[in-house]
Amino acid sequence: MTYGSETWSLTVGLIRRLRVTQRAMERAMLGVSLRDRIRNVEIRRRTKVTxxxxxxxxxxxxxxxxxxxxxxGRWGPKVLEWQPRTGKRSVGRPPTRxxxxxxxxxxxxxxxxxxxxxxxxxxxxxxxxxxxxxxxxxxxxx
Incomplete structure (x- = not known):
């Protein structure tokens, strides 16, 4: 699930979606349904997953x-120091880098x-x- 995660821009929404998916996977591992109403803390204690x-x-x-x-000479370090061209910016909050x-x-x-x-x-x-x-x-x- 974390393959390539080093290159993601971490946002609150992304972290929330990852956690929801992880909890669903942990429930599947234990064979527990949402209807069983077992708390996430208890599921995490049972699975011992980070x-x-x-x-x-x-x-x-x-x-x-x-x-x-x-x-x-690869492009990785160059991209970190790259500055975009000046010009009109789009309306709204800039995306998280x-x-x-x-x-x-x-x-x-x-x-x-x-x-x-x-x-x-x-x-x-x-x-x-x-x-x-x-x-x-x-x-x-x-």
Missing amino acids: DIAQRVAKLKWQWARHIVRRKD WTDDIKRVAGSRWIQAAQNRGTWNSYGVPSSTFQKTYVQQWTSIG
Whole structure:
């Protein structure tokens, strides 16, 4: 279910849809129906499956570190620094970009931080408050 999730722009709606799907899969694994009225917490306790929001956020955090460090001329790092042409913008709120939630946690200079292994490791170590904050922002939704 998380195949390719590193490249998704995480939004509240997407996380909600993933969680609904995960709960349906867990109910199917246990052979439990919605009519049985078993709480999600109890189903999660029985299946011992990691929350999909945590998994997707952690994968994206690791992918961001990996993609920025590439030096082989691929398009990944170039796309991160690309600026669109100036001109008329469409009406309404701009769509969520892939980097928006990373910037919210690691700051606007996250690309430079990822270039330096020591700096990014202080962000990305599982015990790091930056990665915990990043993952937590998606865990608290829903």
